[in-house]
Amino acid sequence: MRYAMAIDTAKCVGCGDCVVACQTENNVPHGYCRDWIVENVSGSYPNVQIELRSERCNHCDNAPCVRCCPTGSSHIAEGGIVLVTPEECIGCGACIESCPYDARYVHPDFGYVDKCTFCKHRVDKGQNPACVDVCPTHCLHFGDLDDPNSDVSKALKNRDWKVLAPEAGTKPQLYFLI
Amino acid sequence: MKEELFVSGRNIPNIDPYLHLWHWEIPLYLFLGGLSAGILFFAGYFYVMRKERDMSATIKLAPLFVPFFLVIGLGALFLDLHHKLYFWQLYTTIRFESPMSWGAWTLMAVTPLSILWAFSYLRDVFPNLKWPYAWLDKLEEILKKYRKAMAWVLMMLSIILGVYTGILLSAFNARPLWNTSILGPLFLVSGFSTGLAFTILLSKSKYERKVLTRIDLIFIFTELFFIIHMLMGLQAGTQVSLEAAGLFLGGEFTVTFWVFVVILGLAFPATLEVLELRGYHVPGWIPSALILIGGLVFRFVILEAGQITRYLY
Structure with missing residues (x-):
């Protein structure tokens, strides 16, 4: 089993629903976020391209x-989900320094390191992560890469995709459809 | 034009707009760790070489400061933790992949050993001291018998400690400035050089200072070579490495690095040491103090600059 997510950059409108859904679902501290939207503008008028991720x-x-x-x-749980066990975390920040994607933060109230869990509590029940379910353009696809009929496998089948900073050697499991 | 911005808003403290999670605690600790490693290595080395009489500051006096340095360093590390009450989790496991894990275990071994070493020489430095308990006398006698073994273990552990202060950073491949294997040897020679400088500061024997100054010069030149080596390696690298090197070659850390680390912290004190060896009268504390300050600034600069460098996508 290998959980992954495909993000359709052509469909994303940058509304930020995924961000708010995550904050609500996971009780993310005020001012913090576990997911975010990047707008990448390149070229000059009239040949301008916008990519939303x-x-x-x-x-x-x-x-x-x-x-x-x-x-x-910090450990890899079943299905390849990277998780933090708060009772074992000393809050040293080594993981934050080592993440090329700056995807982790120190929890301001408790001091342990916090991050996206792919909503493991929902996935364990057979549901999608909150961000995926709330997306109004259905641009997020989640599922098991080993299952050819999963939402993510189908999304990746006929589309070009890229991952972020592959040269960092991290073998990331977020696939951006382009 | 190419522009990238967070449209959902993202301003996480200490992470946005650029990483600034580690503050003064870590470079101070890296400095004190390297300094302690330097002092302990040469204490062990000259003990094994049977120079106890000629090199008394190296073997007896300077190591008395090491337990304090290490405890202050560990205190700084503790302050840096955000989930402080769980710090003991470090000592429930050994993870060889994580330099911080085996570094924590190394410190767990070095700190008590440095206390024992200092304790065994305490009455050599303060002859009038009397132990309030009889078992302390016994302990001292036992320790005196095992000094040679302690010296060898201290030498090995201090090399590990010195290298660890650099490897701790070079394990983070997300920060291109740090992600170079030269950082381990560089921090090792820098730490040893500061250790020698500190010992020279304490020594009153002309012979001892001469011996230490000569060794220190070798370490300073090695360090300068490694610094150039590091920048050459980064300059020959990918875009992210070029940007990392650029911070010191025209970027925002250029003046701090070249003036306070390379010139005032290495080149100038090395020149003074050469002049001293040639027979010119130089106040002994000046080169030592400059090397110590340079070593401290060096670690602050590498830490601050490293956190700015990152992958671009």
């Missing part, structure tokens, strides 16, 4: 945050 933790196969964690608090 809903980004979050890449749940890397070769996760540097897991490698650098001194206590084993």
